[in-house]
Amino acid sequence: MEAFTTHTGRAVPLRRSNVDTDQIIPAHWLKKVTRDGFEDGLFEAWRKDENFILNRPERQGATVLVAGPDFGTGSSREHAVWALQNYGFKAVISSRFADIFRGNSLKNGLLTVVLEQKIVEALQELTENDPQAEITVDLQTREVRAEGVTASFELDENSRWRLLNGLDDISITLQNEADIATYEAKRPSHKPQTLKV
Amino acid sequence: MGRTLAEKVWDDHVVRHAEGEPDLLFIDLHLLHEVTSPQAFDGLRKSERRVRRLDLTIATEDHNTPTLDIDKPIADPVSRAQLETLRRNCAEFGVRLHPLGDVEQGVVHVVGPQLGLTQPGTTVVCGDSHTSTHGAFGALAFGIGTSQVEHVLATQTLPMARPKTMAITVEGELPEGVTAKDLILAIIAKIGTGGGQGYILEYRGPAIEKLSMEARMTICNMSIEAGARAGMIAPDDTTFAYLKGRPHAPEGADWDAAVEYWKSLCTDEDAVFDAEVLINADELSPFVTWGTNPGQGAPLSSAVPDPASYEDPSERDAAEKALEYMGLAAGQPLRSIKVDTVFVGSCTNGRIEDLRAAAEVLKDRKISDGVRMLVVPGSARVGLQAVSEGLDLVFKEAGAEWRHAGCSMCLGMNSDQLAPGERSASTSNRNFEGRQGKGGRTHLVSPRVAAATAVLGHLASPADLSDAETRTPAGV
Numbered sequence: 001m002e003a004f005t006t007h008t009g010r011a012v013p014l015r016r017s018n019v020d021t022d023q024i025i026p027a028h029w030l031k032k033v034t035r036d037g038f039e040d041g042l043f044e045a046w047r048k049d050e051n052f053i054l055n056r057p058e059r060q061g062a063t064v065l066v067a068g069p070d071f072g073t074g075s076s077r078e079h080a081v082w083a084l085q086n087y088g089f090k091a092v093i094s095s096r097f098a099d100i101f102r103g104n105s106l107k108n109g110l111l112t113v114v115l116e117q118k119i120v121e122a123l124q125e126l127t128e129n130d131p132q133a134e135i136t137v138d139l140q141t142r143e144v145r146a147e148g149v150t151a152s153f154e155l156d157e158n159s160r161w162r163l164l165n166g167l168d169d170i171s172i173t174l175q176n177e178a179d180i181a182t183y184e185a186k187r188p189s190h191k192p193q194t195l196k197v
Numbered sequence: 198m199g200r201t202l203a204e205k206v207w208d209d210h211v212v213r214h215a216e217g218e219p220d221l222l223f224i225d226l227h228l229l230h231e232v233t234s235p236q237a238f239d240g241l242r243k244s245e246r247r248v249r250r251l252d253l254t255i256a257t258e259d260h261n262t263p264t265l266d267i268d269k270p271i272a273d274p275v276s277r278a279q280l281e282t283l284r285r286n287c288a289e290f291g292v293r294l295h296p297l298g299d300v301e302q303g304v305v306h307v308v309g310p311q312l313g314l315t316q317p318g319t320t321v322v323c324g325d326s327h328t329s330t331h332g333a334f335g336a337l338a339f340g341i342g343t344s345q346v347e348h349v350l351a352t353q354t355l356p357m358a359r360p361k362t363m364a365i366t367v368e369g370e371l372p373e374g375v376t377a378k379d380l381i382l383a384i385i386a387k388i389g390t391g392g393g394q395g396y397i398l399e400y401r402g403p404a405i406e407k408l409s410m411e412a413r414m415t416i417c418n419m420s421i422e423a424g425a426r427a428g429m430i431a432p433d434d435t436t437f438a439y440l441k442g443r444p445h446a447p448e449g450a451d452w453d454a455a456v457e458y459w460k461s462l463c464t465d466e467d468a469v470f471d472a473e474v475l476i477n478a479d480e481l482s483p484f485v486t487w488g489t490n491p492g493q494g495a496p497l498s499s500a501v502p503d504p505a506s507y508e509d510p511s512e513r514d515a516a517e518k519a520l521e522y523m524g525l526a527a528g529q530p531l532r533s534i535k536v537d538t539v540f541v542g543s544c545t546n547g548r549i550e551d552l553r554a555a556a557e558v559l560k561d562r563k564i565s566d567g568v569r570m571l572v573v574p575g576s577a578r579v580g581l582q583a584v585s586e587g588l589d590l591v592f593k594e595a596g597a598e599w600r601h602a603g604c605s606m607c608l609g610m611n612s613d614q615l616a617p618g619e620r621s622a623s624t625s626n627r628n629f630e631g632r633q634g635k636g637g638r639t640h641l642v643s644p645r646v647a648a649a650t651a652v653l654g655h656l657a658s659p660a661d662l663s664d665a666e667t668r669t670p671a672g673v
Contacts, residue, residue: 016518017511018390018490022629027610031261031275033235033282045631068511070391073424073490074627075608076326077233078342096391099360099426100326104342117511156358158218169344170244173352176213176221180354183212183223190447190455191225192314194255194293 002109003166006138007090009063010131012053013124019067020074021101025083027075038083058131066123066135067094072101072112081105091137093144095120106159107169113137113144119151139164199465201362202431203397206337206462210320212354219356225319225336227349228305229256229292231283232610233324237347238286248290250353255314256287257295259304260610264573264600267297276611290350303576303602306330306544310414311578313443317432317459322349327544327626329420333413334440335432335462337397340421360426361471363396364464367404369479374660376554377412378546378624378643380404380476381419382484382494388474390492393425396472399464400430404478410439411550418545419626422491431463483658485531486628486641488519493628495531497646497658503527522630523638524618531656534640538621539570539597539651540633541644543607546624547575549582551644555624556588558648558659559595565654570597571613573605597651609634622650 029041046052053059065084071094072080081104084092092110095117105112115123126146127133136145139160144151155163162169173180200208213221227250234256241247248254261276271277280297287294295301301308306327309315315331321338322328324346331338345355365384371377385392398420400413408416413430420428437456440446447455486494487501493516495502504516504527520527525534541547541555552574564570572592574580580602583589589599606613607625615621615637624647628639640656649657 015514017515018492020490020627020629022608022627022632026631026635027260027608030232030610031273031279033239033279035236045635070394070424073390074326074421074629076324076328076340076342078236078324078344081342096394098391098424099394100340100342100421104344107342107344169356170246170348170351173221173348173354173356179213179221180223180352184353187223188454188458190451190458192316192319192445192447193252194226194314194445195252197252 001107001166001168004109004111004139004163006136006140007063008134008136009090010061011064011066011123011127011133011135012059012062013127014053014065014067015124017068018070018073021072021077021080022074024072024080025077030077030079035082036086038079039086042083042087061088063088063090064135064137065089065092066120066127067092069094069096069117071097073098076100078104078108081108081110085110093120093123106163109163109166111137111139111163113153115144115151115153119149122149199468201464201468201470202335202399202429202462203337203362206318206320207359209318219358221354222320222357224322224349224353224355225253226309226314226321227254228309228321228323228328229254229346230259230305230325231279232260233343234286234346235279235282236343237350238290240347241290241350246351248292248350251291253353254350255293256283257302257305257308258283258297260604260608262297262603263612264603264605267601272612300577303579304544304547304604306418307547307575307579310334311443311576313440313446316440316455317436318462322355326421327418329426329428330414330418330544332417332420332427332429333410334436335429335459337427337429339426361396363393363398363472363474364470365398365400365474365476366402367400367476367478368402369404369477370407371404371478371481374645374658375481375483376643376645377408377415379481379484380478381416382486382491382641383481384476385419385423385491386494387476388423390422390490391424393420393423396425398423398425398428400428401464405430406433409550410435411548414548415545419491422626432459483643483646485646485656487523487525487531488516489522489628489630491626491628491641493519494641497531497656499531501525501527501529501531532661533655535620535655536622536640536650537569537619538615539568539647540606540621540623540625541647542571542573542575542605543625544575545626546644547573547579549579551624552579552583552588555644555648556591558645559597559652560591562595562652562662564596564651568651568654570651571600571606572597573600574602577602606633608632622647622656
């Protein structure tokens with residue numbers, strides 16, 4: 001996973017609540033068997049409208065998505081995270097994220113930042129009025145900074161450590177191989193098995 | 198202090214606990230399908246890792262599979278390539294696979310329980326958010342992303358932060374003709390699509406205890422639509438009776454030991470939930486969605502709400518956008534909404550009881566002219582069972598299409614899709630924009646409402662059907 005320390009970039013304010021993962025990346029894109037090449041599928045249906053904010057020339061190259069509440073609801077598809085990253089987003093700010101989407105984002109180095117709705121709205125207003133306005137998402141200080149806005153955000157220390165160092169979960173878990181083997185040895189015999197091995 | 202059901206199952210699976218770190222949880226059952234696994238197998242290959250526990254892993258094909266002409270090559274080359282990738286990966290790593298055409302193939306969340314693999318007190322994961330379905334057995338079951346699929350393949354564990362617990366207590370009794378689907382849609386409308394975020398839900402109370410396993414699966418299936426990764430129901434005699442004799446259910450002394458353990462899996466009387474919601478089943482009636490998220494629902498007897506009636510500005514805005522997308526006007530009676538297509542199936546309502554409910558309504562009736570109805574069993578076995586009961590004939594005689602098992606029209610990944618602007622009454626779980634096909638408009642309903650809607654051509658419940666008008670005269 002790519003490490004995340006701090007990022008500064010222009011923003012796309014997306015004033016929609018309940019943006020589900022079917023909107024982020026429609027199902028027909030999920031037939032691909034790679035982790036890349038999803039950028040053209042990002043918000044595919046909405047991008048057919050030339051006035052959709054992602055299509056505006058002044059938003060090209062923006063890297064921070066400032067979204068409405070309940071972002072990433074629905075399907076567990078990690079493709080939603082890959083699509084945002086493939087497109088160029090480094091961070092998403094919202095007042096609430098769906099649990100599975102949030103978990104997926106943090107495992108891929110896409111920082112999902114939870115801020116109070118009124119701060120999210122302040123950031124949306126700022127970047128709507130000034131498309132050149134930049135937002136800094138600083139994981140080291142756990143702070144979001146923009147003109148007139150300084151807000152701290154929470155992220156548990158373990159997730160933060162993994163992100164700052166770009167650590168791979170599987171390698172960390174396999175350091176506890178002995179614990180896994182001990183647990184396996186005492187599992188009851190009535191537990192289901194798919195195969196006799 | 199006592200513990201909740203979720204806490205008991207969680208505690209029994211902690212491989213490693215350390216302050217300031219997520220718990221490392223052991224996973225008893227890992228279900229795989231073609232969509233969310235290819236990149237995970239790629240990851241294993243790149244790191245030269247193997248599947249740690251082949252005996253706790255099983256795969257099937259469901260999202261991309263066609264429901265017609267299943268003996269012919271799959272027409273869409275991209276879908277075909279994804280299925281072939283799963284077959285190659287399973288062969289290379291040694292994973293048990295039930296491919297299209299196999300008698301155990303079907304929607305992954307229908308297959309696990311019917312094989313008896315889903316058992317009380319187990320942890321079940323799958324790269325699919327509707328894994329919450331398996332919580333109906335008192336299992337802790339949740340959807341995971343592809344990175345986590347790879348993690349489970351490699352380690353049979355997952356690092357997870359312990360969620361909070363929420364009790365959803367359903368008092369009273371569901372009135373005649375009101376089903377589990379109506380109940381869960383009403384629950385989601387009450388707590389909202391984000392209401393369960395960060396929680397494991399436990400459905401409890403007298404109305405839940407009376408439900409069959411199929412109905413419990415419908416309830417737990419849609420926990421994710423309320424934002425909760427997992428929903429659970431304490432196992433009881435209904436659960437044990439369902440499991441007894443299934444291919445992977447324990448036998449002999451193991452069965453006795455298992456049942457003894459399973460009986461301990463209930464929330465202690467002095468346990469405390471982090472949140473509680475109370476629902477009165479007596480007040481419920483058939484429930485349908487009018488909007489573009491599963492929380493935008495209302496009783497069938499009511500009307501499309503006026504967005505202006507919402508105090509919360511983001512809810513008001515969401516309702517306005519939903520009505521525009523759905524082509525509906527505020528105040529329009531829900532019963533007046535005409536549909537083009539009716540879909541019965543999916544991991545929410547594709548089990549035998551669901552097909553029986555739809556068939557009971559359709560028996561000796563015809564679906565309305567101009568309405569297309571697809572009936573898709575959740576698994577090949579459910580299909581066989583339905584055929585043995587003659588349900589396929591009821592559907593065909595009514596004018597519906599009887600299909601082969603798969604996810605079908607629940608999501609726009611295979612050839613079963615809505616056309617732009619087409620409107621459906623669907624027993625599936627998501628009414629998101631374009632979910633059933635680009636530009637398609639979805640109303641989520643129960644199997645009974647789906648069948649009545651197919652007969653009348655507009656959203657309706659069986660109570661709206663008049664015998665005189667719609668029944669084929671005897672002997673004709």
